[in-house]
Structure formats: structure tokens, C-alpha cells
Amino acid sequence: MYKDTFRTLVKRLLKHISPKEKEQFLVDITKHLYETEWWEQADTIGITISRNIELDTDPIIQQAWKQNKAVVIPKCYPEDDHRMEFYQYTNKHELENVFLDLYEPKKDLNKLVQPQEIDLLIVPGLLFDYDGFRIGYGGGYYDRFLENFLNHKISLAMEQQLVKHIPRDQYDLPVDAIITEKSIYTI
Ligand SMILES: Nc1ncnc2c1ncn2[C@@H]1O[C@H](COP(=O)(O)OP(=O)(O)OP(=O)(O)O)[C@@H](O)[C@H]1O
Ligand SMILES: [Mg+2]
Secondary structure (H helix, E strand, O other): OHHHHHHHHHHHHHHOOOHHHHHHHHHHHHHHHHHOHHHHHOOEEEOOOOOOOOOOOHHHHHHHHHOOOEEEEEEEEOOOOOEEEEEEEOOHHHEEEEEOOEEEEOOOHHHEEOHHHOOEEEOOOOEEEOOOOEEOOOOOHHHHHHOOOOOEEEEEOOHHHEEOOOOOOOOOOOOOEEEOOOOEEEO
16 A cells, blocks of 8 residues: 555656656666666667656667667556566557557567566666665566566666665565666665
């Protein structure tokens, strides 16, 4: 329940940050991201198509393509034990609007990518702590996915999305690092 309270509060906070401000935060965050070895060495990047209140992931996807990296995006299966699969993403026409402002890849088995092929996974979330724990959007999709994911996993956030400690449930799994506009917090 505490997680839902935080979700409501953080969503409200994110709604009040203007697109212009978010754009500037993103510029500073990605500047750090692109300098990391995780980014430089990754051939395949796992990332979401951002929703309206989030930091826009499109510039990151464009940058990955520019650097000849493969981009893979998740498809969630709410009716199949909140499983998540990643698919190759090469252009906008491959997207399907599944709910409100939520976009996912169409199911195309030729484009299915196995977890071990993803070198760097950018894990979305609303609130984070310095140990890498997070409150996501509440589906438990990433917690389940991370159980079998051994490569690098990081999150991008604004400093105002960072708190000292997030109470954790036994199934919550931390990311390896959080990159903000100010710093890279390696866990
Ligand atoms: N590994 C798991 N196995 C079974 N159920 C899980 C697992 N991880 C999470 N869940 C379930 O998913 C629900 C949502 O978890 P939680 O509130 O931590 O979501 P979240 O971390 O915000 O979501 P996400 O991981 O998609 O970002 C919980 O009620 C929990 O029971
Ligand atoms: Mg969780």
C-alpha cells in the first residue's frame, strides 16, 4: 500500500515539471549516460517507450541507433503472470498503442530477443533509493524480469526522484546504478 501512496505523489510531482525542464534534465542525465562504459560497450540496449509524465526516452533511442546499437523494447503480458518480452525496435511504425499513452511492440517472433542478448537494460521507475531499489509503475514486470537477467541494469532519474530508503518487499530487485542530472550512483 505504501508503494501506491508514493506512486500517486511522484506522478503528481512529475506532472508539474514542464516539458522544457524535463528536456534539460534529460540532456544532463544522458550526457552522463553516454560517457559510461555500460553504454559504450553495449551493442543492445533495452529501454521503454516513455509515457507522457516520464523523461522522454526517444532521444536515447535515436542516439543508440546513431551509434549502431540495437534497441529492444518490452511487451507486457498482464494475463500471463505479468511476464515481459523484449522485441527489436527499428522504427516507430512497429509500435502499437496498447493503453492510453502506453506503446509497445507488436508481437513478431522474428524480432523476439532473449534477456541474455540485452547488454544494458534501462529500468523505468518513479522513485529510487541509493541502494538501487525502486518503486515502478506497479506491475511487477521488471521485478520478475530481473530475476533472470544477469547483464547491466541501470535507471535514469531526476535527483528529486531519489530518497534515502525505499521499503522493499522480498521480490524487489535493485538496479546496478542510478544516473541523475548530478551524478552516477553506482551501487
Ligand atoms: N518475482 C515476482 N514473483 C511474483 N510476483 C511478483 C514478483 N515481483 C513482483 N511481484 C508482484 O508484483 C506486484 C507489483 O510489485 P511492485 O509493487 O514491487 O511493482 P513495481 O516494482 O513498481 O513494478 P515493476 O517491477 O513493473 O516496475 C506485487 O504485488 C508482487 O506481488
Ligand atoms: Mg518492485
